Amino acid sequence: MRIAVLSGKGGTGKTLVSVNLAAVAKISTYIDCDVEEPNGHLFFKPEDVQEEEISVKIPKVNNELCNGCRKCIDFCKFNALAYIKDKLIVFEEVCHSCGGCIMLCPEKALTEREKVIGKVQKGTSDQVTVYTGILNTGEASGIPIIKKLLAENKPEADKLTFIDCPPGSACIVMESIKDADYCILVAEPTLFGVHNLNMVYELVKLFNKPFGVVLNKCIEGENPAENFCIEKNIKILDQIPFDNELGILNSNAEIAVRENEKYQALFSSLLETVKKEVQHETTSYS
Amino acid sequence: MKIAIPVDEKSLDSNVCVSFGRTPYFLIYDVDTKESVFLDNSAAASTGGAGIKAAQTIVDNKANVLLTPRCGENAAEVLKSADIEIFKTTSASVKDNIDAFIDGKLPLLDEIHAGFHGHGGN
Ligand code: SF4
Ligand code: SF4
Numbered sequence: 001m002r003i004a005v006l007s008g009k010g011g012t013g014k015t016l017v018s019v020n021l022a023a024v025a026k027i028s029t030y031i032d033c034d035v036e037e038p039n040g041h042l043f044f045k046p047e048d049v050q051e052e053e054i055s056v057k058i059p060k061v062n063n064e065l066c067n068g069c070r071k072c073i074d075f076c077k078f079n080a081l082a083y084i085k086d087k088l089i090v091f092e093e094v095c096h097s098c099g100g101c102i103m104l105c106p107e108k109a110l111t112e113r114e115k116v117i118g119k120v121q122k123g124t125s126d127q128v129t130v131y132t133g134i135l136n137t138g139e140a141s142g143i144p145i146i147k148k149l150l151a152e153n154k155p156e157a158d159k160l161t162f163i164d165c166p167p168g169s170a171c172i173v174m175e176s177i178k179d180a181d182y183c184i185l186v187a188e189p190t191l192f193g194v195h196n197l198n199m200v201y202e203l204v205k206l207f208n209k210p211f212g213v214v215l216n217k218c219i220e221g222e223n224p225a226e227n228f229c230i231e232k233n234i235k236i237l238d239q240i241p242f243d244n245e246l247g248i249l250n251s252n253a254e255i256a257v258r259e260n261e262k263y264q265a266l267f268s269s270l271l272e273t274v275k276k277e278v279q280h281e282t283t284s285y286s
Numbered sequence: 287m288k289i290a291i292p293v294d295e296k297s298l299d300s301n302v303c304v305s306f307g308r309t310p311y312f313l314i315y316d317v318d319t320k321e322s323v324f325l326d327n328s329a330a331a332s333t334g335g336a337g338i339k340a341a342q343t344i345v346d347n348k349a350n351v352l353l354t355p356r357c358g359e360n361a362a363e364v365l366k367s368a369d370i371e372i373f374k375t376t377s378a379s380v381k382d383n384i385d386a387f388i389d390g391k392l393p394l395l396d397e398i399h400a401g402f403h404g405h406g407g408n
Contacts, residue, residue: 073342079335082342084367091360094335140334 001278004163004180006173006204007187008196010037013216013240014186016250018164019043021274024257024267027127028160031149033176035118035135035142040164042253046123046130054145055114056097061088065109072101072110078140093138118145120152129156142166146175169203177204182278183211184237189223197225201234210281212237214270235277238270287317289387290349290370292340293380296324301378306354306361307336314347315384323347337361344370353383353392362398 005018015032019040022030032040059072059081066088073081073088080095081088092115102110118135133149135142153161165176177183183204187197197213204211212235215225219242229236240246246263249256256263292309293300303309308330314323325347329339337357341364344352351371365372374395375383386392 076335077333079329079332079339082338082345082364084342084345084364087367089364089367091335091338091363094338094360 001158001182001275002161002163002180003182003184003274003278004165004177004209005184005186006165006177006200007167007185008169008199010034010167012167012186012188012193012196013214014167015040015043015164016216016246016256017184017186017214017240017270018162019255020257020263020267021271022128022160022162023126023255024264024271025128025160025162028162029129029131029153029156030162030164031131031133031153032164033133033146033149033172034164034166035133035145035172036166038132038134039253041121041123041130041132043255044123044125044128044130046121046125046132049121049123051119051121052148053116053119054148055116056144057099057112058092058095058097058115059090059102059110060113061090062109062111063087065107066105067107067109069106072105075100075104093140096140097144118142120145120148122152142172143175146172150176150179169199173200173203174207177207177209180209182274182281183209184274185211185213186216187213187225187228188217189215189219189225191224194224194228197228201232210277211235212274212277215239217242237273237277238266240266287351288347288349289313289315289317289351289353289384290344290347291315291353291375291380291383292327293324298322298381300380302353302355302375302380302383304355306352306357307340309340312340312343312347313380314349317388335360338364341365351387353387354395357395357398359398 005014007014022028032038070083078094078096080091117139121132123130131149133145166172185200187193213229214237218239257267291313292303292306293311293313294303296311309327310330312325327340329336338360341361345368353373353375355375357372372395373392
């Protein structure tokens, strides 16, 4: 059972929710797909960490063979190539490794070369298996890392798995939720929060994923995000109250459910709700 | 000597365009012959790497200097490899900037912004 946790921007509590759900489930897997800023591992402090570098293939020019026909430059949709002073230049960070230019060059002046763009780590924290994807700064796309993270986990997909997605709704998020059985959208109780929620709401609808919303940092009174859910008939899974203690645990990178019974109860009940929702979805689909 | 400038319209009375990679047109102005040529910027609509493609256009049209309000790091790298110097525009009007450049009053552009390439994040 794969459950993806999303939000329109960072800092809404996406990591709080996914880390605590994975921890309260006891035997589970947590995958940090927020490869530009993975911080789930700060909470889990995993042990026995194994690491693997991830590389992509980028073109390398042999300037002796290149005759400057520029066919490769015209072809490259990402504009990763330029021809200056009788020399082809490859902008490695812009290249998306489609391989097109290499196939196309009539002079066979381009060949493949491996370039490391980041790594994946696997470790354990109690009985939670923790996967972390890390993209080196400046790299164009973390998608190869996310593909690797999700493929690694595939054989264990029936285990309870929580995917901490990158913020936003760009293609890297789509890659992260592609194989998810259920999506949890985390939202803040402000007008701005509604805007962010709407972004991911559109995305999960587009992918036809069953989903529900967790309202975070709730205080007494009007909650625009709650109103949005009611208006759109979206299932509200839970409301996490705004409280200082949780904030402090969180900023000390402590896992709330492992420290405090109150949060243990809160996230257990959220987990049960989510499990029921997923079961409901799978039975109603079959 | 040829000057390249990103411009909003195909006219010497135009304003300098705020974006280098996404400008609709480039003006190539020849200081010696006073000739102006306007080029379409084919990079304006591209999904990524617009700065690189736009810089290639400048290089291919044999400009010696570029006057622009800002420039990304990849574009700057292309221009540097082609020995094109980048100066910072100090006012909106294209004409004023050309005059200021000829009088030696434009500063070199020294802050190069990191690109917005990639498409993750916000
Ligand atoms: S297609 Fe091949 S020969 Fe032509 S410019 Fe590119 S690398 Fe050079
Ligand atoms: S591999 Fe694809 S993206 Fe990279 S330079 Fe070649 S054509 Fe462009």
